[in-house]
Amino acid sequence: AQSVTQLGSHVSVSEGALVLLRCNYSSSVPPYLFWYVQYPNQGLQLLLKYTTGATLVKGINGFEAEFKKSETSFHLTKPSAHMSDAAEYFCAVSDLSGGTSYGKLTFGQGTILTVHP
Amino acid sequence: GAVVSQHPSWVICKSGTSVKIECRSLDFQATTMFWYRQFPKQSLMLMATSNEGSKATYEQGVEKDKFLINHASLTLSTLTVTSAHPEDSSFYICSAGPVPETQYFGPGTRLLVL
Numbered sequence: 122a123q124s125v126t127q128l129g130s131h132v133s134v135s136e137g138a139l140v141l142l143r144c145n146y147s148s149s150v151p152p153y154l155f156w157y158v159q160y161p162n163q164g165l166q167l168l169l170k171y172t173t174g175a176t177l178v179k180g181i182n183g184f185e186a187e188f189k190k191s192e193t194s195f196h197l198t199k200p201s202a203h204m205s206d207a208a209e210y211f212c213a214v215s216d217l218s219g220g221t222s223y224g225k226l227t228f229g230q231g232t233i234l235t236v237h238p
Numbered sequence: 239g240a241v242v243s244q245h246p247s248w249v250i251c252k253s254g255t256s257v258k259i260e261c262r263s264l265d266f267q268a269t270t271m272f273w274y275r276q277f278p279k280q281s282l283m284l285m286a287t288s289n290e291g292s293k294a295t296y297e298q299g300v301e302k303d304k305f306l307i308n309h310a311s312l313t314l315s316t317l318t319v320t321s322a323h324p325e326d327s328s329f330y331i332c333s334a335g336p337v338p339e340t341q342y343f344g345p346g347t348r349l350l351v352l
Contacts, residue, residue, distance in 0.1 A: 126261045126345075153340075154337055155340075157343070158274075161330075162346070162348065163284045163345055163346065164242075164331050164343040164344050164345040165282075165331065165333075166343070166344040167340070167341075167342060167343075170340060172319025172339065211282070212282065213341075215339060215341075217339065220283075221272070221287055221289060221292075221295045222272075222287040222295055223338050224270060224272075224335065224337075224341060225272055225284055225287060225341055226272070226282075226284070226333070226341055227284075228282045228283075229281065230280075230281050231280075231281050
């Protein structure tokens, strides 16, 4: 079974400050990991993903995340927060163990990012 | 590329009626689509996996007779909430991908049952 834990349901930063959203996962197979962003009353937009290869992955809107196998972590960062980054962020792990639900996602609880002027 | 649409975006219905939600992949084909439900201030929970040409796979605790899924083609999956009740009010989101390993999400459908 897979699981995802996001530390901190709410994170508040000032505009221009570093954004750090934490994600730890549990998976019995090499994981595919994702970060999605959700704006109110909208679907999820893919920010970035890790499959294989380089452990530091860059995504859209200046976000990046680093896969650390030894720490089972996939934290999301952005050097300088912008007001438009205010949203809810979800970390997810993909089920690639086979079967009819191959590719299904297990999500963390979500982290609401607030950006103060 | 990799655009997923949903229709309708909002639906209000009376208790006891049925509601159909469509999920379409616009620029790719998908043999598998997923249906999630999201309650207010909560994360997404997988309801079922929709497989083209075969029966859907439901997660534990999801009533298959209540949430009917039909994957009619490689670009369309439908979720029908039968005999809807107020507790079925939620945000329903589908996902699909050109490859199952990467999923793209539709904009979601807000269902309100009165």
